[in-house]
Amino acid sequence: MSSRSIRVLSLVLLWCTLVFVADAAKTKSLGGKPTTSNRLIDLIGKKAWDDFTAELAAGADVNQPDTRGRLPLIEAVRSKDVKYVDALIQFGARANSKDPATGVPPVLLAFSTGQTEIARLLLAYGADIDMLDKSGKSARELQGSEDIAALVKLYDAHDAHALAFEDAPASWVKKSDEKGNPYWWNSARKEARWNIPPSCAWQRTQYQGQPAKYTNYVTGQTTAKLPPALSWRLLRQADQDVWYNWATNTSQSIIPDELPADMLEEATEMRNVRWWNPKTQQYSWEDPRFLTPWRAVKAEDSDKTYFVNIATGESTWEAPEEMAWQELESKEHAGQKYWYNARTGESTWDMPTHHSWERHTSDL
Structure with a gap:
């Protein structure tokens, strides 16, 4: 064997040794045992949807890196299949998580690969486009298409950025399956979800009897303005009770599931209440104060x-x-x-x- 061949073989053996040691170190840092995330990521790669959802239902920790330091949500974005991203979010994956190795947030990866649908989903669940990876780069810098740029424009239009991507009021109704397990149903999209949709997760904080802020406990975002999902009033029309949403100018007969208990009680007690300003010739459904x-x-x-x-x-x-x-x-x-x-x-x-x-x- 020539000396050149020996050097090449030595380099190959050295490379294999380094890879083995690096993987072993990662495995050791996580206890040396494959995690449920190993299984999830393997199933994402194989596009084994039924086995993947079964693993989620069995209680897999969706925010735990696997033995190679990979996050399921990051790998789902890499797969470019929105249903895997959506399923992980439904089971608690954090939209603002980061890849342990590179610090890349899922939304940055979605922007960089032009995945508008996945990016929109992540933004709806509170992803921050200004979050930096380890190189100091953010998703905002990667507006490579008109669709992605349009998402950024929507994002910047609201102080609680996820509001821009929230479903319209009355989109979701809370139901129960035959075993009594609650779930959420969107009749327009024929879609069911186990986790609460962001539009149904708003809570109001009051101070000294006055509204102080509104917090979404799914996205973690806050706003001083009344969100559309909470803009409901009970009205009496033609001897019938109707729920009216003044933000979207829509009405329905059933109680809106977006309203938390305290605001539902208030909206019921304030049946028909609205305010008229004769100087400006304007109506307001919100208390002008x-x-x-x-x-x-x-x-x-x-x-x-x-x-x-x-x-x-x-x-x-x-x-x-x-x-x-x-x-x-x-x-x-x-x-x-x-x-x-x-x-x-x-x-x-x-x-x-x-x-x-x-x-x-x-x-x-």
Whole structure:
């Protein structure tokens, strides 16, 4: 055998040894035993759908790397088959996870390979397009197609970014199978899900009786604005009760499953309630007091009132412009009232526009 052949053979043997040692080290770091993720990833590669879903149903840990450091969700994105990605998410895979080796988030991989449908699904479950991999790259930098660029534009249009990809109100209905196990059904798509859809996962946080923020416990995102999924009011029309969603201008006879218990009770008690502003000729289904992001809050250690902007977190002792007007008794004209702006010193007999709302409760 020539010396060149010996060197080549030696290099090959060295390479094989290094690969073996590296794999052994990874295996050792995970206890030396194949994990359920090994099985999941193997089934993704084989496109063995029935066995894959059976493994998920058996309780596989979908967020655990396999013995080679691979994540099932990352490998599902690599497979370019959205149903594997969707199934993993249904069983708890985190949309904002990262590949242990490269730090690549699933959405970055989806963007880089032009997988619009998978990218949209990940964004709907709270994926962050500004999350960086180990090289400092983000999905936002990889807008290689018009479809991907359109997703980014939608993403940036909302403070709670996943809202842009949320299903419309009334899309999902909660049901139970023959064994009493709950699931969610989308009649338009003829689709069933075991996990709660993001549009049905909103909760409201109140402070001192005022709405402070809305949190989605599936996507983890928050917003100061009332989400469309919670924009429901019970109405009485032609002697029948109807649930009306003013964000989408749709109605239905059944109770919307998006509403949490406290908001369902409130929406029921506020049957038919809406507000009319004769100055602007506008209706509002939301309480006009909360159309502004500013909230008047009592200080805990005193009787003083300060003001908090729930959108920005800003706080101030001085009343913001829209909350600075006060209705006062006139000293010169007995029995008459006027409006005074404590911030600007301005006064007027005419009621300010944002105070001109009239509450209506008649049947529609």
